[in-house]
Amino acid sequence: MDAVELARQVVATEIEALQGMAARLDGDFAKAIEIIRQARGRLVVVGMGKSGIIGKKIAATLASTGTPSFFVHPGEAFHGDLGMIKPIDVVLMISNSGETEELIRLLPFMEHQKNPVIAMTGKPESTLARYADVLLDVSVPREACNNNLAPTSSTTATLVMGDALAVVLSTLNGFQPEDFARFHPGGSLGRRLLTRVADVMHRGALPFCSKGECFKDVVHTITRGRLGLAIVMDGSVLQGVITDGDIRRAFDRSDDPLRMSAADLMTANPLSIDQQERFSVAEHRMREAKVNSLIVLDEASKVVGVLQIYDLSDQVSA
Missing domain, CATH: 3.40.50.10490 (Glucose-6-phosphate isomerase like protein; domain 1)
Structure with a gap:
């Protein structure tokens, strides 16, 4: 045998x-x-x-x-x-x-x-x-x-x-999972459930642009921000998001995309999340919606950061 x-x-x-x-x-x-x-x-x-x-x-x-x-x-x-x-x-x-x-x-x-x-x-x-x-x-x-x-x-x-x-x-x-995480703060589950969005989001010089900015300026903003997106604002109010994908799709749906403004390119009412929300909630929301980024807001609904799917992977493997 x-x-x-x-x-x-x-x-x-x-x-x-x-x-x-x-x-x-x-x-x-x-x-x-x-x-x-x-x-x-x-x-x-x-x-x-x-x-x-x-x-x-x-x-x-x-x-x-x-x-x-x-x-x-x-x-x-x-x-x-x-x-x-x-x-x-x-x-x-x-x-x-x-x-x-x-x-x-x-x-x-x-x-x-x-x-x-x-x-x-x-x-x-x-x-x-x-x-x-x-x-x-x-x-x-x-x-x-x-x-x-x-x-x-x-x-x-x-x-x-x-x-x-x-x-x-x-x-x-x-x-509950949150209880398990309290007893396992050093594990990946603990990091997911105990970490807050504010702990890992990108902050600081965020890639903001206005609705009236031209195609060239939008691309420049995305490149400068290194997050693959531009956040479209009207003063302090969030209007939309323009991603690398939106730029590519613009060439498919317009004969002259270079004449399009940020308002034409953006996805209005983008998904957002509160900075004090749990990391696990953000992960679930992003995977469910099949998006790579969430706009992070504070308690006054002011844009304070960006959370990306890649940050989730980094946090789990940390």
Whole structure:
């Protein structure tokens, strides 16, 4: 059997495990969600070994999607870190066997503090499962490992169950993209959603012209401005925009385009946006309208800048 076929078998085995887990989801999952939502404290995730590695990812996903959560290593917990767990916290304990010694010996402390315990285990009859307030069954028919030993299908099932918790909680709690961005200010989504148009727009010596300017002067204004457009004004009032495309189209629709004025060339009532609007709104508006530029206005509807589609790309890749 070649490597590709073996890889397909691994993937198929893990998919089968996930399908079986999905079919078993029942009222216990809903109960776990309700316990977490009603808690006054945080969701503390505890796991050892591979379960601990998965637990760290689950805690991180929960925290980034609006459910306050953190990971505690069970070994460190037994040597002082139990002080991190308050009586108002819910504890999610992860152990495929349900008999992991480092976790089991923490159970008396949880009982003393009256912490609700959610068990995520592959053995519904285990010590951890029997003790817990709620059981989330992540059992799998077999590991994807050829020897049925290395945690593969079981860790995938555990991770996906954690994702299910995080996504359901964020959905029920009305978690929005803007909330996600607040927790990810360094990512591209954070930059999109937290950055304001005023932060990235072109400002300063903008390429203004009046409605009566001739063709030659309009082209000169576009060239000087280096934005591929000229902003047509009547005093301080925005009248229209002339783009490179408008100049090219003028040659198609006029026998003598050189005699056309800015008023003849311009697109009236151009799309604009407030300088305090979010970057993400500007991006959506430009892509939806299929335009390359937006005229930026201040609170008094005065033209203060130009935002271009290229600025969006620069901001995302920054």
